Amino acid sequence: MALMYFILFALFSFSVAQRGCEPGRTQCPTSPPYDPVNITADSTYRYITTAGCPPYPNPHWTNPATACTSIEQKFTFPLVAKIAPTPIPVGEPYGRYDGILYLKEDPLPIMGPLGVLTSGVKVFGVGSSCGYSSKCPSEGAPTKYVDAVESEGHTVDQCGGHAAPTNDYHVHSSIGINTTEGQAKCVVPTDTPGQHSPLIGWIFDGYGLYGQYSEGGVRPTDLDSCGGHTHEINGTNVYHYHIPNSYPWSIGCFKGCPLVDNNRREFPALLAKYGCQ
Numbered sequence: 001m002a003l004m005y006f007i008l009f010a011l012f013s014f015s016v017a018q019r020g021c022e023p024g025r026t027q028c029p030t031s032p033p034y035d036p037v038n039i040t041a042d043s044t045y046r047y048i049t050t051a052g053c054p055p056y057p058n059p060h061w062t063n064p065a066t067a068c069t070s071i072e073q074k075f076t077f078p079l080v081a082k083i084a085p086t087p088i089p090v091g092e093p094y095g096r097y098d099g100i101l102y103l104k105e106d107p108l109p110i111m112g113p114l115g116v117l118t119s120g121v122k123v124f125g126v127g128s129s130c131g132y133s134s135k136c137p138s139e140g141a142p143t144k145y146v147d148a149v150e151s152e153g154h155t156v157d158q159c160g161g162h163a164a165p166t167n168d169y170h171v172h173s174s175i176g177i178n179t180t181e182g183q184a185k186c187v188v189p190t191d192t193p194g195q196h197s198p199l200i201g202w203i204f205d206g207y208g209l210y211g212q213y214s215e216g217g218v219r220p221t222d223l224d225s226c227g228g229h230t231h232e233i234n235g236t237n238v239y240h241y242h243i244p245n246s247y248p249w250s251i252g253c254f255k256g257c258p259l260v261d262n263n264r265r266e267f268p269a270l271l272a273k274y275g276c277q
Ligand SMILES: [Zn+2]
Pocket: 124, 148, 152, 162, 164, 170, 172
């Protein structure tokens, strides 16, 4: 009998290993305890260490292809942002084709991470490559990039998140977390009616990302093209972003220079092009 249990256990272990997690990655927890998120700071930088797994139950982890996200990642944010010589675009709309919003190929849309929520979940840019999107035709498309939320939106969970082909769990937008119920479920600081939304994360240039409401609990009407504005919060005048409920879904551009180590695939060329070095 003991031998039979051993064989069953061995078969089970083998099937988990067969899911093919890359070295160093393990499957995200499907129930508590979830991986811890550590937010620390020294005199110059804020650091977020996260396994990249969401701190809530997630349907994606039942899919072996997207189960292996858990790997420690450390992101760094300047406490004092360096203002970019010109705001750095994260993508620009080209126009609609077949009901989907296409993005220009220049400026190249950001498709990887541009910030992190306080929950440890990464925020990805507005772009999706046609190669990854089932809604983007292989022929006849006007550009190679589409709005990630419109083209990938059917794949997201209750918190607006999903796993990229590299298994990196992320959100693109406030979808799923733009109601107090969603915020509570998705471990995002909750809005209080009549008040400025709380801080929900940071963008890699160091500026804070807040929920959708400004002072008085109403949507801001004075945001710049990056999706931010400056006013007093807790006694200090600070520039900060508000997450919108429509395109560009997170920020419209980086007001400051994002730290290159946070997205080595996309930032080096971008920072050089926009004079942020
Ligand atoms: Zn995505």
